[in-house]
Amino acid sequence: MEENIISNPFVGCTARDMKYDDVRKYWCSPFEVYKLSENELLTSRTPIVIEGARGTGKTMILKYLSYSVQKEFMENMTFEEKLAYLNKRSVGIYFRYKADFCNMFDELDCNWQDKERIFKCYYELSIIRQIIEMLSDFYQGYDSEKIEEVVSSFFGVSKRTLIDVRDHINICLKQIDRIINISTRDASWRDKLMPLLEADNMIIEFIQMINNVCQGWQDMLFVILLDEYENLGMFQPIVNTLIKQVDDTANLTYRLGMRPAGMDNNNTTNVAGECLQVDRDFLLRRLEYKTISEYKQFALEISKKRLENVDVYKINNLCDINTILGKNEDFDAEANSVAKGVKQFKLLKKYFTKDEMDDVIKELSCDEKLMEMYNILRVYRGENYKKIGELCRKYQTLREKRQLKTAEDDLYKYHLDYSNKYRVALLYILLVIYGEKKMYYSVNTFLRLSSGSINDFISLCRNVFKHMNYEMLEELKQGSHISSQIQTYASIDTAEDQRRKVAMSNRFGSQMYTFIDNMGSIFEEYHRDFEVKYPETNQFAFANENEIRNNKELNAYLVELINSGAIIRKQKRQLLSVGRIRGALYQLNRIYAPIYQYSYRTRGGYNQIIGAVDFKTMLDRTVDPKLYVNNNAEYLQICLFDSVEEDVDESTDL
Numbered sequence: 001m002e003e004n005i006i007s008n009p010f011v012g013c014t015a016r017d018m019k020y021d022d023v024r025k026y027w028c029s030p031f032e033v034y035k036l037s038e039n040e041l042l043t044s045r046t047p048i049v050i051e052g053a054r055g056t057g058k059t060m061i062l063k064y065l066s067y068s069v070q071k072e073f074m075e076n077m078t079f080e081e082k083l084a085y086l087n088k089r090s091v092g093i094y095f096r097y098k099a100d101f102c103n104m105f106d107e108l109d110c111n112w113q114d115k116e117r118i119f120k121c122y123y124e125l126s127i128i129r130q131i132i133e134m135l136s137d138f139y140q141g142y143d144s145e146k147i148e149e150v151v152s153s154f155f156g157v158s159k160r161t162l163i164d165v166r167d168h169i170n171i172c173l174k175q176i177d178r179i180i181n182i183s184t185r186d187a188s189w190r191d192k193l194m195p196l197l198e199a200d201n202m203i204i205e206f207i208q209m210i211n212n213v214c215q216g217w218q219d220m221l222f223v224i225l226l227d228e229y230e231n232l233g234m235f236q237p238i239v240n241t242l243i244k245q246v247d248d249t250a251n252l253t254y255r256l257g258m259r260p261a262g263m264d265n266n267n268t269t270n271v272a273g274e275c276l277q278v279d280r281d282f283l284l285r286r287l288e289y290k291t292i293s294e295y296k297q298f299a300l301e302i303s304k305k306r307l308e309n310v311d312v313y314k315i316n317n318l319c320d321i322n323t324i325l326g327k328n329e330d331f332d333a334e335a336n337s338v339a340k341g342v343k344q345f346k347l348l349k350k351y352f353t354k355d356e357m358d359d360v361i362k363e364l365s366c367d368e369k370l371m372e373m374y375n376i377l378r379v380y381r382g383e384n385y386k387k388i389g390e391l392c393r394k395y396q397t398l399r400e401k402r403q404l405k406t407a408e409d410d411l412y413k414y415h416l417d418y419s420n421k422y423r424v425a426l427l428y429i430l431l432v433i434y435g436e437k438k439m440y441y442s443v444n445t446f447l448r449l450s451s452g453s454i455n456d457f458i459s460l461c462r463n464v465f466k467h468m469n470y471e472m473l474e475e476l477k478q479g480s481h482i483s484s485q486i487q488t489y490a491s492i493d494t495a496e497d498q499r500r501k502v503a504m505s506n507r508f509g510s511q512m513y514t515f516i517d518n519m520g521s522i523f524e525e526y527h528r529d530f531e532v533k534y535p536e537t538n539q540f541a542f543a544n545e546n547e548i549r550n551n552k553e554l555n556a557y558l559v560e561l562i563n564s565g566a567i568i569r570k571q572k573r574q575l576l577s578v579g580r581i582r583g584a585l586y587q588l589n590r591i592y593a594p595i596y597q598y599s600y601r602t603r604g605g606y607n608q609i610i611g612a613v614d615f616k617t618m619l620d621r622t623v624d625p626k627l628y629v630n631n632n633a634e635y636l637q638i639c640l641f642d643s644v645e646e647d648v649d650e651s652t653d654l
Contacts, residue, residue: 009306010462015059020068033298042089047243047254052287054565055453058257062225066094067134083216093130096227124202129169136162150213225255230262241269259563299457326442326481338434339369363389373426374418425535428527440594441487448600451590463490491594508560511619518618519588520596525625527598534606536599543611
């Protein structure tokens with residue numbers, strides 16, 4: 001396939017890799033859709049934890065709150081106006097914990113107490129370095145002699161510029177790096193490092209110094225924006241302690257960005273018997289969309305902003321992603337394009353003679369191949385083919401006259417079962433019969449596949465636009481969409497890329513990949529069942545989740561699966577299956593649906609139940625999906641969550 005020769009509006013989809021000017025360039029406010037208060041995040045002195053799944057926008061929000069982005073809003077202000085602007089808001093200092101940040105301390109040859117001291121020193125110096133860089137930027141072109149004097153004095157640096165002090169800190173950090181690397185070979189490291197470790201609460205003291213000495217900074221609030229907090233691991237109690245110590249006098253507070261279950265060790269601190277408590281020590285704000293319509297609105301806004309930043313799309317008025325990808329899938333068109341013969345009727349050959357089949361085909365045939373498949377299904381289950389053929393024709397007539405609500409019970413049931421329950425599931429069966437694959441395309445499909453991750457939605461779009469060329473652009477100008485084939489390729493590419501990232505994520509990568517593959521194969525097997533006993537099954541639950549949680553090894557896998565975004569834990573407890581109590585329901589991330597050929601729609605119905613032994617097995621080795629699908633003995637018809645229309649139902653959740 002020809003590669004992209006037109007600028008891709010969706011490159012640089014990950015906020016983690018964005019420069020600060022790109023954050024401003026592509027910024028679309030998430031505060032309304034997430035029901036967040038921008039003012040609270042900027043000015044509240046109470047620490048706030050921003051919790052959200054992978055790709056929900058935590059990093060984007062934290063970077064937006066930083067001085068590095070906020071300064072763009074002060075571009076045309078005088079020095080005094082800038083100072084007043086920051087005093088009304090805050091000075092945000094962004095810092096991200098890389099996944100391997102804490103690993104560098106593992107080989108350090110010392111006791112745990114010394115490791116904690118070294119880590120704290122490294123962390124505080126890193127934050128202060130960024131504060132100094134902020135001050136250097138803020139005072140650029142203005143008299144900074146006083147602040148340079150006090151900052152230099154704080155670190156005992158003879159040179160007077162802020163950049164010199166920053167360079168001094170860089171030397172200290174490099175010294176710590178070297179000491180950590182040689183600690184196993186040179187016991188003298190303690191003597192070299194101890195002077196750096198003598199100071200306690202350096203950040204607080206540094207900020208107090210600025211507040212006390214510098215004119216206009218007396219009441220300035222500093223907000224430390226710690227991203228990917230879950231990567232702190234065993235060092236979390238150190239930062240938890242700092243958060244616990246926050247008070248109004250320090251002019252210092254925190255915003256933490258983390259994934260669900262990102263706080264380990266029960267939120268403990270380094271003060272015996274104390275831990276962080278929600279609403280007492282910090283506020284918890286979750287990044288959750290209440291309905292798919294809210295998510296859709298946000299995704300469309302982001303897409304428009306990106307398209308507007310590429311001239312060729314802006315000039316040609318192609319800034320609505322709906323016009324480029326198409327709004328909806330067309331299930332009927334897909335079915336009709338595949339079912340060119342009568343292969344689907346072979347499902348019935350065991351019930352009828354060769355001579356009878358001609359009449360069966362005549363009775364059940366329909367121009368709408370999905371409806372035809374529904375007719376075949378009912379006869380396959382043992383109903384009279386003439387009765388079903390008659391019901392089908394009556395249904396089509398009443399549907400055209402819009403009289404279905406007053407139809408007799410059997411006709412209305414025909415309508416409900418076909419439209420709401422079996423229609424899409426039968427498309428998968430039809431594709432299996434003809435040896436074809438399901439297509440995944442359109443905006444609404446991408447919204448579902450992305451599972452609430454705006455980053456994944458952008459990734460899907462990026463992979464579509466990767467193959468844009470001038471010929472396709474001309475077709476877009478004429479009102480066409482990018483082909484469903486290209487969109488499907490993009491969907492598969494995105495899914496495989498996400499699966500690879502999970503596999504490479506950490507020491508559990510191999511096990512998580514195996515679990516994804518097993519669960520995806522099980523869902524695929526449900527969609528290949530000609531009896532369609534459990535239509536569109538794509539959710540699972542644990543027979544006894546407490547058994548998983550109480551097992552240290554299994555719980556670690558489960559937490560990592562959730563944090564990586566490989567599986568999604570639904571917030572609302574739901575009825576799991578017939579006769580079972582309500583409990584947590586899980587989804588394999590819908591981004592994987594194109595690989596395993598299952599439905600991305602949340603339809604209710606049967607939930608695959610797995611026990612602790614099943615869970616461990618599915619982490620360790622490949623299982624036979626037929627063993628799981630064929631052993632199901634119960635089916636629960638819960639409410640139908642999705643709309644019967646192909647468009648996204650604005651009342652449904654993600």
